Amino acid sequence: MSLLLEMRGIQKSFYGNEVLHAVNFSLEAGSVHALMGENGAGKSTLMNILVGIHKRDGGLVEIEGQTVEIDSPAAAQKMGIAMIHQELSSVVEMSVAENIFLGREPVKHGLIDYRQMYKQTEELLETLHITLNPKTKMGRLRVADQQLVEIAKAVSQDARILIMDEPTSSITDREVANLYTIIRNLKKRGTGIVYISHKMDEVYTITDKITILRDGESIATWNTKEATNDMVVKAMVGRELTEQYPKRESNIGEPILELRGLTKQGEFEDVSFTLHCGEILGLVGLVGAGRTETMQSLFGLARAEAGEIYIKGEKVELKKPADAINHGIAYVTEDRKGEGLVLPMSIAHNTTLPSMKELSNKVFIKTAEEKSRTDQILSELRVKMANSKLAVKNLSGGNQQKVVLAKWMLKEPDIIIFDEPTRGIDVGAKAEIYKLMNEFVAKGKAIIMISSEMPEAMGMSDRILVLSNHKVSGELKRDEFSQNSIMTMAMQYM
Amino acid sequence: MKKEMTGEKSAAMKAQQRKNFIAKYGSLIALVIMVIIISLVKPRFVSFINLRNMFRLASINGLLAVGMTFVCLTGGIDLSVGAVMGCAGMYSAYFAQESMNQPAIVAVLVGVAMGLVIGTFNGVCVAYLKVPAFVGTLGSMSIAKSLTYLLTDAKPIPKLSESFKYIGGGMIGGVLPVPIIIFAVILAVCFLLLYKTRYGRYVFAVGGNANAARVSGINIKKIIATVYILSGVLAALAGVITSARVTSGVTNTGEGYETDAIAMVVIGGTSLAGGKGRLWGTVVGIMLMVCLSSGLDMLGVGAYYQMMVKGFVVIMAVMLDSLSSD
C-alpha cells in the first residue's frame, strides 16, 4: 500500500496553551486508520489542521510525497480531503440536498439546477441506504439523521482522504453496520480513511491501524490485529481501568414520576410508566422510536395531545421547561450545541445557568459560592480546560458534553433525564460519569436514561423500557436483560 | 533543530496573543493615542472646561449606548432610541413650562413614562409577537416621531421652569454638571445589573443561544422584552436631560442618535449577533466618539468630513475585533 498522507511534527497552541506537541501521523491509501485518545487529547485539532480550519504553528504535511500548504477548507477540498465533523455543522435552514451540495451546486444556464440536485441527492441517499426526503429542511431532522446526511455529504465528495470525527456518536447499530459497508467500498477504491471514535468495538471491526494520542503527543501506532483492549486503554488513559460499569446496590423506593397514556400522534402513543426513587430506568429503541420526543414533552419542550403526568403522586402540567425544572426535573439534551450550551459563554457560567436562583440572594449572585461549586463539579467530571473563564466553545467535544452533565448535576434535581449522556465521552471519563450517576440515585433520586449503546443501557439500568415505532413494546427487569430480547421488542411494531 | 522549532512556536504564540490583546484593548489604545495627539496639537483639548463639556455630552449619548448594549447582547437592535429621546424631551418640556406650574419631577416622570410605554411596546412586539427587532423598532421610531410632532404641531416649547432646567444645566458645588452625576449613577447600576445579578447572566445567555437558555429554565421572552424597556427608559431620560439643557423642547432632538449609539456599542466590542460583549467597552466607545467629534471640531475639520472619519472608525473597530475570533 502506498503512503497517502504524512503529518510530521505538527504543533498547535491556542491562547498560549500548546495542545499538540510535535505530533506524527501517517495514512496509507485504501486503509482505515483509527485515531484514539482521551477527550481533549487533540484528535479533532490535528484533523482540523489537515482540512485547513486551524493553522498549524509548526511541522509538515505531505500528500503522496509532496509537501503541501492547506490554508483553507476550500484548499483541502481541492486536494481531495473531506471531513465529517464531530459537531453537527449543517445549515439548518437549508434542505438536505442543498446541504449536501453546498458550495458545489449543479448549475444550468448560470442558475442552480434544483431538479438535478434533488435527483442526485436521491440517488446518493439510495446507494447509502438512507431513507430521507432530499427536500426536508435540515433543522427538522433528528440528530441521528443529520449525522447521516453529513456522512452522505462527505462520501459524495469522492475524496482521496476522508476524515470521520466520531461519525457514529448518535446513530444506532443498524446505521453503523451500514456505515461499515460504505467504508469497505471506499477502501476498495483506494480512499484513505481516518476514523476517530471512542467506541472500541467499532475500532476493532473496521480499522487496520490504531494511533493513540495522549495530551497532544502521538505515543503509539499498532496494527489493529495486534492491539489488545488493555494496551489501547492503558496507552490512552495512562492507567489501567477497572470495572467499566461500577456495581451498585439498588435501593428502589416510592414512585416519584408516573406517565399515564402520554400521546402525540406520530411521535409517541399511549406511553405509560412509573419511575421510582433510587432507580435508573433505561429507555431503549431504534432511532425514530419516539424516545427523545417523549422526554421532550415530559420536560415541557413540546405539548402532548393526551395523557397525564404525576410527580410524587400529584398531577402536574408541564408547559415549558421552567415548569419541569420547578418540579425537580432536569434534561441533559441530545444536541449539546443546539440546546445544551451557550457556546460564546464561559464554561463556568454555562455550568451555573440553570442554578442561578439558588446561587443568588435577593439581588446579587453569590460569587464565592458560585465559584466553589463550579470548581468542584468541573473537577469531579475532569473537564480538561485551561481555565473555566474561557468560552465553552473552545473545549473539545467530549469536554463540552461533560459541561452539559455538570450543569444539571450542580442543580441537584430529583429526576434527571439523560439523552445519550456519554455521547463522545472517552472510556476513562465514562466510568467517572457512571459513578456520579450511581451516587445520584443512591441519594434517593431517579434517572431516566435514553441510550443507543446496548452495553451501557444494560450495564446501568435497573429496568429497561423498550419503545418500538412510537409505542411501549415491553419492559425488562435487570435479570431479564439480554441483547436479544431487547432487539426483539424494539422491532415488535415495525 | 529543536531550538529552532521552539523559536518558531513561540513566535506564532506571541502573534496570537498580540492579536487577542489588540482585539480586546484596541479601542482603548486608539482612544488614548487620539487624546494624546489632539492635546499635543491643541492643548485646549484637555482644559477643564472642554473636558467637562465632553463628559456632559458623553453622558447624554452614553445613556442611549448603555441601553443599546443590553439590547445588542440579546441579539436585537433598537432603532427607536433617537426618536424616543425626542419624544420624551418634548413631552417633559410640555409639562415643564413655567405656565404649567408643575414641579420638575412631574415633567421628568412624564418624559420617562413615554420611554417606558414605547419601550414596552418594542419589547412586546419583538419578544411576544415575534416581529424582527429591526422592523419593530423602525416602526416605533416612526410612531414616536409622530407623537412628538403632534404635541405642538412641531413648534418648539420655550420658557421652561428653573427647577427643570437645573437637571440639564445645573452644577453641583458649582463645578460638577448634574447630567454627569446622573449618568455615573445609571452606569454603576447597569454594571451591577449586567455582571452581578442573574438578570445580566440571562441577557448573555439569551443572546448566545436562546434555545439553550430556554432549556435551562429561563423565561426568554421576559428577558428580551425587558431590555427594550430598559433601552426606552434610558433614551427617554437622555431626552429629558437634553430639553433641560437646551432650555426648550425641540422636535428634532435625538435625530440620528440611534446610529451613534450603535456605533459606540460595536466600537466597544459588543457583537450585534448577541451573546458577546462588554459594558466597559461601550464606555470606551462613547468616549472615543465624543472625543473624536470634539477633537475634529477643534482641529477645524468640517462636519461633513467628520461623518466620513466616524464611518471609517466604526469599520476599523469591528475589523480589529474580528481578529480575535479565529
Ligand SMILES: Nc1ncnc2c1ncn2[C@@H]1O[C@H](COP(=O)(O)OP(=O)(O)OP(=O)(O)O)[C@@H](O)[C@H]1O
Ligand atoms: N478553538 C479553540 N480554542 C482554544 N482551545 C481549543 C480550541 N480547540 C481546541 N482547543 C483545546 O485543544 C485541546 C484538544 O482539543 P480537541 O478538540 O482536539 O480534542 P479531542 O481529542 O478531539 O477530544 P474529544 O474526544 O473530546 O473530541 C483541548 O484541550 C481543547 O480545549
Ligand SMILES: [Mg+2]
Ligand atoms: Mg474531538
